[in-house]
Amino acid sequence: MAQGWATLFYEYKLTLVNDLTLSPRIGLGYGxxxxxxxxxALLRYDLINGIGIRVGAEYRGLGYTSAGYRAPVTFFGSSxxxxxxxxxx
Numbered sequence: 012m013a014q015g016w017a018t019l020f021y022e023y024k025l026t027l028v029n030d031l032t033l034s035p036r037i038g039l040g041y042g043x044x045x046x047x048x049x050x051x052a053l054l055r056y057d058l059i060n061g062i063g064i065r066v067g068a069e070y071r072g073l074g075y076t077s078a079g080y081r082a083p084v085t086f087f088g089s090s091x092x093x094x095x096x097x098x099x100x
Contacts, residue, residue: 016042045074
C-alpha cells in the first residue's frame with residue numbers, strides 16, 4: 012500500500028554572533044495515517060569559510076487512526092539529537 016504525506020514548515024535563521032547561527036523550524040502536515048508536526052532547533056558554528064559544525068534537537072509527532080474516519084486518533088512522538096559537519100559552496 013502506498014503512503015503519502017505533505018508538510019508545510021517555517022524556518023528562521025538568526026545570526027547570534029559573526030560565526031554562530033540559530034535556525035529554529037516548525038512544521039505541520041497531514042499524511043495517510045493522520046496529522047503530523049515537528050519542531051527543530053539547529054545551532055551552526057562556522058569553523059572556516061564553508062565548513063561548520065551543527066548541533067541541535069528535534070521533536071516529531073504523528074497522529075494515527077487505525078480504523079477509519081470516526082476512530083480515535085492515537086498520537087506518537089519521537090525526539091532526536093542532531094549533530095554533524097556542514098559543508099557549503
